Amino acid sequence: MESEWPVSQVLRVLREGNMQSLGLMPWGSNYTFLVQVTDNSKSEPEPASLLAIYKPRRGEVPLWDFPNGTLCLREFAAYLVSEALGWHLVPPTVLRNGPHGFGSVQLFIESDADQHFFNFRDDAACCQQLQRMALFDLITNNADRKSGHCLRDKHGRVWAIDHGITFNADYKLRTVIWDFAGQPIPSEMLEDLRQLRAQVHAGQPLGDALRKLLTEEEVQAFIRRLEGLIRLRHFPNPNRHDRHIPWPPV
Numbered sequence: 001m002e003s004e005w006p007v008s009q010v011l012r013v014l015r016e017g018n019m020q021s022l023g024l025m026p027w028g029s030n031y032t033f034l035v036q037v038t039d040n041s042k043s044e045p046e047p048a049s050l051l052a053i054y055k056p057r058r059g060e061v062p063l064w065d066f067p068n069g070t071l072c073l074r075e076f077a078a079y080l081v082s083e084a085l086g087w088h089l090v091p092p093t094v095l096r097n098g099p100h101g102f103g104s105v106q107l108f109i110e111s112d113a114d115q116h117f118f119n120f121r122d123d124a125a126c127c128q129q130l131q132r133m134a135l136f137d138l139i140t141n142n143a144d145r146k147s148g149h150c151l152r153d154k155h156g157r158v159w160a161i162d163h164g165i166t167f168n169a170d171y172k173l174r175t176v177i178w179d180f181a182g183q184p185i186p187s188e189m190l191e192d193l194r195q196l197r198a199q200v201h202a203g204q205p206l207g208d209a210l211r212k213l214l215t216e217e218e219v220q221a222f223i224r225r226l227e228g229l230i231r232l233r234h235f236p237n238p239n240r241h242d243r244h245i246p247w248p249p250v
Contacts, residue, residue, distance in 0.1 A: 005048075005050075007092055009039075010050065010092045010107055011092050011094060012039075013037055013038075013039045013048075013049075013050055014037055014050065014052060014092060014093075014094045014096070014105050014106075014107065015094045015096055015105075016040070016041075017037040017038050017039050017040055017049070017050070018037070018038045018040050019035050019036070019037050019038075019052075019054065019098045019099060019105070020035060020036045020037075020038070020099075021033050021034075021035050021054070021098075021099050021100075022034045022035060022036055022051075025053070029061055030055060030059050030060050030061050030071065030164065031055070031056060031058075031059025031060075031100070032053060032054070032055050032059070033053070033054040033055075033056070033098075033099075033100070034051065034052075034053065034054075034108065035051070035052050035053075035054045035098065035099075035105070036049050036050070036051060036052075037049060037050050037051075037052050037105070050107060050108070051107075051108035051110075052105050052106060052107055052108050053105070053106045053107075053108055053161075054098050054099075054100075054103055054104070054105050055071070055072050055075065055103050055104045055105075055106075055164070056072070056098060056100035056101050056102065056103035057069050057071075057072050057101060057102050057103050058100060058101050058103075059100060059103070060072070060164070063165070065168060065170070065172070066165060066168065067215075071164035071165065072095065072102070072103045072104035072164070073095070073104075073213040073214070074163055074164050074165070074166045074167050074213070074214070075093055075104040075106065075163050075164055076093055076094070076095050076104055076213060077140075077163075077166070077167060077209075077210055077213045077214060078090050078093075078140055078160075078163035078166055078167075079091075079092070079093035079106075079163075080206060080209055080210065080213075081136070081139070081140060081196070081206075081210075082136065082160070084196055084199050084206050085132075085136070085192050085193075085195075085196050086192060087132045087136065087192070089129075089132060089133055089136055089158075089159065089160040090106075090159070090160055090161070090163065091106050091107040091108075091109055091159055091161065092106065092107045093105065093106040093107070094106075106161070109151050109153055109159045109161070110153060110154065111151040111152055111153050111154075111159075112152070115151075115152045116147040116148045116150055116151070116152075116250065117130070117147035117148075117149075117150040117176055117177065118147045118176070118249075118250065120152055120158070121177075121179060125156060126152070126156075126158055128186075129157070129158040130150075130158065130177060130179070130180075131180055131185075131186065131189065131235075132189060133145075133150065133158065133160050133177060134175070134177040134178075134179075134180055134235060135185065135189060135193065135229065135235070136160065137173065137175045137177065138173065138225065138229055138235075138236070139193070139196075139222065139225050139226045139229060140163065140166040140167055140222070141166055141167055141168055141171065141172050141173055141221070141222070141225060142163065142165075142166050142172075142173065142174070142175060143165040143166065143168065143172035143173065143174050143246070144162060144164075144165050144174055144246050145160075145174065145175035145176060145177060145246065146162075146176060146246050146248070146249060146250055147176050147249055147250045148250050149161050149162045150177075167214050167218045167221075167222060168218065168221075169215070169217045169218045169220075169221040170221075171239070171242065173239075173242075173244060174243065174244060174245060174246040175244070175245070175246070176245055176246070176249050178237075178238055178244070178245075180235040181235050181236065181237045181238065182234060182235065182237055183234065183235050184233060184234050184235075185229070185232075185233055185234060185235060190230065190233060193226060193229060193230050194230055196226065197223070197226050197227065197230065200219070200222070200223055200226070207219075210222070
């Protein structure tokens, strides 16, 4: 864990800690704040704190193809799916109120700004992590997997960020990660996908949680993508009739 804290503690602090805005993050199309979240259950010698990314709902720019006010919900849904797979690609994320209202709050990952997908795509140490990320984007229908949305922390771990435009019921996939197209999905990852499928029924914790965050149509489309990938057993090739790479790609 980037913070060196147990995940359960990180999530508790993100949910319950005192939040102080440190300013707007540059280049974002939506209002995105760097915040310090302090553990108010500790007082000696000093309260412990985390850096996090706060995306308030009311700072979301309206999109014609995504319902207003839902991008923060999709950020949280992506985290839940990442955790259910056991892949832990998405940094710990919660939904809560903050200085600018309700939104998503995600652990900030310290990384070298010059290190992104195009810089480490050929590093064998990253191969499995990037395969999982490619599969994750396929099932979540990620419309914006830019190279800069892949972070490599100081331990060499690769993280996936920025999932506000995911889970659309219509095909929206835009990603720079097509390196594995046509290759068989590793058997252990395929098994993870099968186990995920069993968790998305209504009445299952994950299935019920997703239905509170997404429409039923979006959940059913998610299930179809998941089942299709399990049947295919290969990383698909890009759809030549659609733009399949986001712009800008970095």
